Amino acid sequence: MSDTKRRKSLLAAHSVALHVQVVAPVPPSSVTVTCQAFSPEQPNVDVNFHRDRNGVQQLAEALGVVATTRPHSKTDPQLYTEATAEVAGIPVSVWTLEDAPEMDGAA
Numbered sequence: 001m002s003d004t005k006r007r008k009s010l011l012a013a014h015s016v017a018l019h020v021q022v023v024a025p026v027p028p029s030s031v032t033v034t035c036q037a038f039s040p041e042q043p044n045v046d047v048n049f050h051r052d053r054n055g056v057q058q059l060a061e062a063l064g065v066v067a068t069t070r071p072h073s074k075t076d077p078q079l080y081t082e083a084t085a086e087v088a089g090i091p092v093s094v095w096t097l098e099d100a101p102e103m104d105g106a107a
Contacts (some may be wrong), residue, residue, distance in 0.1 A: 006040040013043035027053040049096040
């Protein structure tokens, strides 16, 4: 793929990243645009809210999708909240990772 086409993909993803920041009720901690050389027609936008599940849920609602929360993994009880949307044909991943809730009576 030519550099011109890859640049076009990157600019489209940056436009989506800007849109996401404008519609986000809570400003995200970081927004990253990626367009790998091996998949230049598949840019994506990654939006992180530092330990802010509410921020993820509010942005998900603004984008018309649902956020889900689950343990990060079988061995990591931290809570991982994520939502995936598509904006102007570009995938947008919105997420946060929070400490696991403390268990009552745990030593």
